[in-house]
Amino acid sequence: MTTRLSASPVRVPFYSQLMIYPGLVLAVSLFLPEDFSYIHLPLHAVIEAYGALVALFVTSLILLFHRDQRIAEMPLAVPLGLTTMGLLDMFHAAVEPGEAFVWLHSLATFVGGLMFATVCTSFGRRPASENLVSLAVSALAVIAAAVLSLGQAQWIPAMLADGEFTLWARILNLVGGGLFLFAAYQLNRLYDRQGEKNHRLFALHCALFGTAGLLFELSTIWDAAWWWWHVMRLLAYSVALVIMVQRILGTLSEHEKQQRMLDGIFNNTSSLMYVKDTQGHHLHVNRRYLDLFGFTPPQVLGKKDEELFPLEVAEVFTCNDREVLESGHLLQFEERAPHADGLHTYLSLKFPLRDGHDQTYAIAGISTDITEHKRAEQRLIEMAHYDELTGLPNRNYFMQHLAQHIEIARRHGSLLAVLFLDLDRFKNVNDTLGHPCGDSLLKQVALRLSDLMRREDLVARLGGDEFVCLLPSVEHREQVAQVAKKIIDALSRSFDVDGHELSACSSIGISLYPDDGSDVDTLIKHADSAMYRAKDQGRNRYEYYTHELTRQVSERFRLERDLRRAIERDELYLVWQPQFCLATEALIGAECLIRWQHPEHGLVSPAQFIPLAEESDLILSIGDWVLCSAIKTMSPWRARAPNLKVSINLSPRQLSAAGLSQRIRSLTEQYGVSPGLIQLELTESGLMESQDVNAWLQQEAAALGLLLSIDDFGTGYSSLSRLKALPINQLKIDRSFVMDIPEDKNDMAITRSIIGLARGLELEVVAEGVETAYQAQFLREAGCDIAQGYYYSRPISAAEFAARYLGR
Numbered sequence: 001m002t003t004r005l006s007a008s009p010v011r012v013p014f015y016s017q018l019m020i021y022p023g024l025v026l027a028v029s030l031f032l033p034e035d036f037s038y039i040h041l042p043l044h045a046v047i048e049a050y051g052a053l054v055a056l057f058v059t060s061l062i063l064l065f066h067r068d069q070r071i072a073e074m075p076l077a078v079p080l081g082l083t084t085m086g087l088l089d090m091f092h093a094a095v096e097p098g099e100a101f102v103w104l105h106s107l108a109t110f111v112g113g114l115m116f117a118t119v120c121t122s123f124g125r126r127p128a129s130e131n132l133v134s135l136a137v138s139a140l141a142v143i144a145a146a147v148l149s150l151g152q153a154q155w156i157p158a159m160l161a162d163g164e165f166t167l168w169a170r171i172l173n174l175v176g177g178g179l180f181l182f183a184a185y186q187l188n189r190l191y192d193r194q195g196e197k198n199h200r201l202f203a204l205h206c207a208l209f210g211t212a213g214l215l216f217e218l219s220t221i222w223d224a225a226w227w228w229w230h231v232m233r234l235l236a237y238s239v240a241l242v243i244m245v246q247r248i249l250g251t252l253s254e255h256e257k258q259q260r261m262l263d264g265i266f267n268n269t270s271s272l273m274y275v276k277d278t279q280g281h282h283l284h285v286n287r288r289y290l291d292l293f294g295f296t297p298p299q300v301l302g303k304k305d306e307e308l309f310p311l312e313v314a315e316v317f318t319c320n321d322r323e324v325l326e327s328g329h330l331l332q333f334e335e336r337a338p339h340a341d342g343l344h345t346y347l348s349l350k351f352p353l354r355d356g357h358d359q360t361y362a363i364a365g366i367s368t369d370i371t372e373h374k375r376a377e378q379r380l381i382e383m384a385h386y387d388e389l390t391g392l393p394n395r396n397y398f399m400q401h402l403a404q405h406i407e408i409a410r411r412h413g414s415l416l417a418v419l420f421l422d423l424d425r426f427k428n429v430n431d432t433l434g435h436p437c438g439d440s441l442l443k444q445v446a447l448r449l450s451d452l453m454r455r456e457d458l459v460a461r462l463g464g465d466e467f468v469c470l471l472p473s474v475e476h477r478e479q480v481a482q483v484a485k486k487i488i489d490a491l492s493r494s495f496d497v498d499g500h501e502l503s504a505c506s507s508i509g510i511s512l513y514p515d516d517g518s519d520v521d522t523l524i525k526h527a528d529s530a531m532y533r534a535k536d537q538g539r540n541r542y543e544y545y546t547h548e549l550t551r552q553v554s555e556r557f558r559l560e561r562d563l564r565r566a567i568e569r570d571e572l573y574l575v576w577q578p579q580f581c582l583a584t585e586a587l588i589g590a591e592c593l594i595r596w597q598h599p600e601h602g603l604v605s606p607a608q609f610i611p612l613a614e615e616s617d618l619i620l621s622i623g624d625w626v627l628c629s630a631i632k633t634m635s636p637w638r639a640r641a642p643n644l645k646v647s648i649n650l651s652p653r654q655l656s657a658a659g660l661s662q663r664i665r666s667l668t669e670q671y672g673v674s675p676g677l678i679q680l681e682l683t684e685s686g687l688m689e690s691q692d693v694n695a696w697l698q699q700e701a702a703a704l705g706l707l708l709s710i711d712d713f714g715t716g717y718s719s720l721s722r723l724k725a726l727p728i729n730q731l732k733i734d735r736s737f738v739m740d741i742p743e744d745k746n747d748m749a750i751t752r753s754i755i756g757l758a759r760g761l762e763l764e765v766v767a768e769g770v771e772t773a774y775q776a777q778f779l780r781e782a783g784c785d786i787a788q789g790y791y792y793s794r795p796i797s798a799a800e801f802a803a804r805y806l807g808r
């Protein structure tokens with residue numbers, strides 16, 4: 001391994017050099033004989049010119065860099081003193097040794113000292129940068145004074161007598177020197193206060209000038225003392241030069257640092273940054289800009305937007321730039337720029353750049369990609385205004401829209417309609433086919449509704465199976481009825497939902513502005529009430545709002561609220577109606593019927609509250625309560641009537657709810673009742689509603705050994721093939737056919753037919769609502785098996801039933 005030794009060159013620092021050269025001058029001058037005037041003169045001229053040049057150099061730097069902080073803060077006294085003294089010294093160096101020669105030098109010392117001494121005043125301490133005019137004025141005044149005094153020699157006091165300096169000359173130098181020393185003291189104090197290193201150097205500079213002024217007293221022209229104080233002045237000027245050079249170098253390196261920092265920011269930001277001239281030519285663009293659009297600097301610099309981007313995009317940029325130039329302020333825009341994956345949105349801050357004279361010379365821009373943010377914002381707006389499932393406007397959006405149209409209708413005095421739409425028995429679809437099918441049906445309904453409405457109408461989904469339509473300009477009420485009919489017809493046509501053929505019958509309520517309400521909430525509420533009325537009136541129809549409805553609806557809501565509490569408050573109970581064999585008149589069974597003893601309204605009929613419970617999940621808890629109470633009640637009757645069958649009414653929704661078989665099994669086991677004695681009654685319409693009910697009946701009910709009866713037979717539209725497929729054992733003739741026997745011959749014929757049908761299907765027939773002996777006789781003769789009705793007994797309490805029919 002070899003080691004290379006290298007000698008580093010000896011470097012003399014620049015500042016030291018500034019001291020060495022005047023030293024050399026001094027050394028040379030000290031050994032010069034006094035009569036070597038051909039050397040004295042040029043040497044002297046060089047020294048003085050050096051001083052003058054330093055003074056002017058310092059002044060010019062101040063003028064050039066006056067905006068730079070390090071220069072701007074220099075006290076005005078410094079450049080003021082240096083300039084005046086430098087200029088006078090220049091004149092002094094230019095004249096022949098004599099009166100004017102000494103005068104100009106003495107004046108320089110005096111005026112320079114005076115100027116530096118102003119540092120003790122607030123004027124002199126002011127920043128030089130703010131007083132460029134004072135600087136210029138004083139420089140001109142000095143030049144004028146020098147020129148004048150040279151031209152008017154009689155005005156100058158005598159400076160030389162017999163080759164010696166006169167008193168005037170001495171006084172000027174002495175006072176000037178004293179003022180310099182005073183300034184040195186002041187600058188030193190300033191340094192103590194402000195800690196600015198250059199103040200101390202300027203203090204040294206003044207001290208040297210001051211000492212030179214005092215040394216003048218001891219000298220004559222060209223003697224050694226003469227050269228001594230000249231060298232001192234040379235040093236003083238050198239100190240000033242050192243200070244300025246230091247400052248400028250510091251400033252330049254500061255500038256470079258700042259430039260590098262700005263470059264770093266410019267090129268490492270994720271935003272696009274660019275500077276264009278006032279004509280739109282690109283002057284600078286950052287790296288991100290180049291990378292993003294795939295440009296090289298020559299492809300962009302000097303080019304306008306229309307040379308770089310599609311015309312419609314460039315036009316927007318140029319228009320925005322123009323707006324900034326015209327306003328003269330920072331402005332913010334949303335701009336769109338082309339990317340490989342389409343247009344991106346940018347938030348652009350653009351502002352004018354001004355020169356020292358406040359003239360706009362360029363425009364700068366910072367553009368940040370906010371595409372993701374905009375997309376998220378859009379998603380939020382959509383979420384806030386649109387229904388996720390169907391894509392229709394949601395309640396919020398509808399309400400805002402309705403409010404606007406109410407205002408328009410108010411101004412124009414026109415009519416406006418709100419249609420509140422609810423799908424009949426939609427819950428059954430969800431319960432029986434599952435939620436995905438329900439969702440799919442809702443989507444198809446939304447689509448059909450949207451297709452149906454005009455462009456100016458609005459369809460929204462409020463939630464669940466509730467939709468609402470706004471017809472913003474309606475001529476007359478009948479026009480709304482036509483739309484409602486169209487909707488009902490369109491929705492009654494079958495939907496193909498995952499292979500299931502479904503129809504979505506709908507009930508529609510209509511409210512009109514201004515007749516039925518003048519604000520959003522009232523119009524929606526009243527349309528909703530009208531919709532309930534349509535449901536009550538038999539569904540798949542429309543109803544207009546009437547004032548009577550408000551009362552009915554609030555009554556209905558109160559009832560529903562009370563019904564929710566009825567079980568826990570023990571307000572429900574069962575009554576029992578016996579069923580007899582028509583042939584033998586023996587007791588065959590009993591139907592249990594629910595009753596609600598309302599604390600205020602008294603006895604409420606199940607015909608009133610069961611449909612209400614079926615609208616919500618309440619029917620599930622009520623149905624369960626009935627099952628449990630019925631099985632519990634019949635349990636002790638087994639001993640006295642082991643074959644007594646008990647009929648229990650079931651709602652179709654109970655069949656679709658999970659766990660019904662399990663519940664019946666556990667109840668029958670718990671109370672020791674045979675499932676074969678339980679006759680479940682299902683209404684004809686409920687049975688025909690869904691295939692799933694049939695599936696439950698075929699699989700679960702049959703497996704449990706339960707008996708199944710079709711209630712209200714003859715009122716619905718049973719398909720005979722489906723009837724045949726069901727594991728039912730009984731048909732129950734609806735009371736409406738029995739009650740008008742013998743008056744209504746049609747009813748008698750229908751009753752006979754139902755009995756005949758049951759016979760053909762080998763089913764047991766029960767007639768309900770038998771009130772007279774004649775009816776019983778007719779039914780017996782027609783071949784009906786079982787009868788129940790007031791003729792035999794009204795529904796009675798369990799205790800009374802047991803007492804009357806089962807014996808104690």
Ligand SMILES: Nc1nc2c(ncn2[C@@H]2O[C@@H]3COP(=O)(O)O[C@H]4[C@@H](O)[C@H](n5cnc6c(=O)[nH]c(N)nc65)O[C@@H]4COP(=O)(O)O[C@H]3[C@H]2O)c(=O)[nH]1
Pocket residue numbers: 577592593594605606607610623626649650651681711712735768769770771788789790791795
């Ligand atoms: N005018 C007259 N009426 C007679 C005569 N014999 C019986 N009735 C009445 O006819 C209805 C027969 O019950 P339904 O057809 O199952 O019709 C029932 C049934 O659909 C439903 N319901 C009653 N209890 C329950 C229950 O526990 N669960 C369910 N899901 N529905 C029930 O409420 C309906 C009405 O029940 P109710 O008011 O108890 O009315 C009962 C009963 O009191 C008669 O000779 N003349």
